[in-house]
Amino acid sequence: MKKQWISSAAFTIALAMTIGYTTQAQDTGPRLPDGKPDFSGIYTQPATVNATGPRGNLIFNADKMAPVKPGAESLLYHPRTGDTRLDEPRAMCLPSGFPSGMLYILPIQIVQNPKYVVIIPELQRAARIIPTDGRPHREGIEPTYYGDSVGKWDGDTLVIDSVNFKPWILDDYHYTDPTKSRWHTDALHTTERLKRAGNKLQYQITIDDPKIFTRPFSQDFELTLRPDWDKMGLLEYVCEENNRCAGGNCRDSAAK
Amino acid sequence: MTRGGLLILTIGLSFVIGSPILRAHHSEAAEYDATKPVKVTGTLSKVEWANPHVWFYVDVTEGGKVTTWGFSTQPPGALMRRGVTKDALKIGAVVNVEGIRARDGSNNGSMRRMTFADGTQVLTPAESAR
Numbered sequence: 001m002k003k004q005w006i007s008s009a010a011f012t013i014a015l016a017m018t019i020g021y022t023t024q025a026q027d028t029g030p031r032l033p034d035g036k037p038d039f040s041g042i043y044t045q046p047a048t049v050n051a052t053g054p055r056g057n058l059i060f061n062a063d064k065m066a067p068v069k070p071g072a073e074s075l076l077y078h079p080r081t082g083d084t085r086l087d088e089p090r091a092m093c094l095p096s097g098f099p100s101g102m103l104y105i106l107p108i109q110i111v112q113n114p115k116y117v118v119i120i121p122e123l124q125r126a127a128r129i130i131p132t133d134g135r136p137h138r139e140g141i142e143p144t145y146y147g148d149s150v151g152k153w154d155g156d157t158l159v160i161d162s163v164n165f166k167p168w169i170l171d172d173y174h175y176t177d178p179t180k181s182r183w184h185t186d187a188l189h190t191t192e193r194l195k196r197a198g199n200k201l202q203y204q205i206t207i208d209d210p211k212i213f214t215r216p217f218s219q220d221f222e223l224t225l226r227p228d229w230d231k232m233g234l235l236e237y238v239c240e241e242n243n244r245c246a247g248g249n250c251r252d253s254a255a256k
Numbered sequence: 257m258t259r260g261g262l263l264i265l266t267i268g269l270s271f272v273i274g275s276p277i278l279r280a281h282h283s284e285a286a287e288y289d290a291t292k293p294v295k296v297t298g299t300l301s302k303v304e305w306a307n308p309h310v311w312f313y314v315d316v317t318e319g320g321k322v323t324t325w326g327f328s329t330q331p332p333g334a335l336m337r338r339g340v341t342k343d344a345l346k347i348g349a350v351v352n353v354e355g356i357r358a359r360d361g362s363n364n365g366s367m368r369r370m371t372f373a374d375g376t377q378v379l380t381p382a383e384s385a386r
Contacts, residue, residue, distance in 0.1 A: 235336070237333070242306040243308055245359075245364060248358070250358045250360055
């Protein structure tokens with residue numbers, strides 16, 4: 001009997017400790033007056049969780065992608081053409097687009113109110129203005145580099161649904177392989193899930209491109225909140241200011 | 257060889273294949289030729305603290321003739337958040353720069369390593385900075 005009591009007490013203590021730990025580990029940070037988590041702040045670039053391969057923090061890992069449909073390899077990988085606008089668009093100051101524009105070495109700021117979440121990568125300062133008031137995707141808009149995004153809350157997780165993309169580079173794969181670049185099609189549909197855990201923002205992107213892949217696949221990233229970067233804030237980023245060797249032809253400096 | 261500067265320019269695939277510094281980086285294939293490494297020593301003559309990449313210029317003196325080389329490195333934002341500001345690049349400082357040459361053959365390149373005379377390196381290799 002005594003043995004049973006001790007064992008039961010130990011179990012209760014262990015359970016209490018586990019609950020306490022879990023509560024601490026799931027600290028979801030500050031909240032807006034409407035009770036939703038407030039993600040506002042400046043964060044580090046997303047870093048791949050369990051990154052592998054070259055430039056592993058900043059591109060999708062091929063070994064975690066879904067299988068490519070038969071015959072669709074050429075939609076995913078485009079051989080280098082010699083036209084920099086296609087091979088390495090950012091080198092010509094063309095947009096990185098989404099998701100590529102989220103995966104770069106510069107910080108990302110999130111500004112939030114009850115109606116919108118605005119995600120601003122310092123790279124090209126291309127603000128993604130994401131309504132969270134329940135509206136549907138816009139109709140009659142031509143496809144864009146960053147797609148059309150709407151957000152909704154699933155408990156403490158912000159879920160961003162994006163469609164209507166222009167076919168464009170998927171990520172910075174071309175910096176790891178000089179023979180080709182990696183693309184998505186106009187069928188791309190992404191789902192992002194963002195959740196605060198302490199000073200981290202857990203960030204999952206699900207890629208669904210049914211013209212290329214047999215099924216959707218997800219990759220996990222993590223951003224770190226950097227309150228110490230608030231004072232400096234995001235810096236201006238005018239790519240054309242001094243892109244001296246665009247396309248391989250260096251010109252005189254334009255910087256003043 | 258003069259006191260003002262030393263220019264060593266080596267072009268050759270065999271060197272590149274054996275270079276762990278270059279192999280550690282992305283291709284930058286549109287602008288720079290990874291098969292054409294460049295290494296110069298000279299004085300820092302100009303800094304452009306601008307996007308998409310900071311550029312700095314090095315005056316290299318050889319045989320009484322001054323040649324100016326330009327090198328790109330990381331974006332200003334990436335350097336500043338590591339605590340590196342424009343003030344870290346003093347005009348007149350003697351620097352040694354290793355990089356790869358621009359495809360058009362001009363005296364420009366992408367920096368791989370920049371070292372001051374005292375051995376310090378404030379601009380770490382520009383990994384992932386394109």
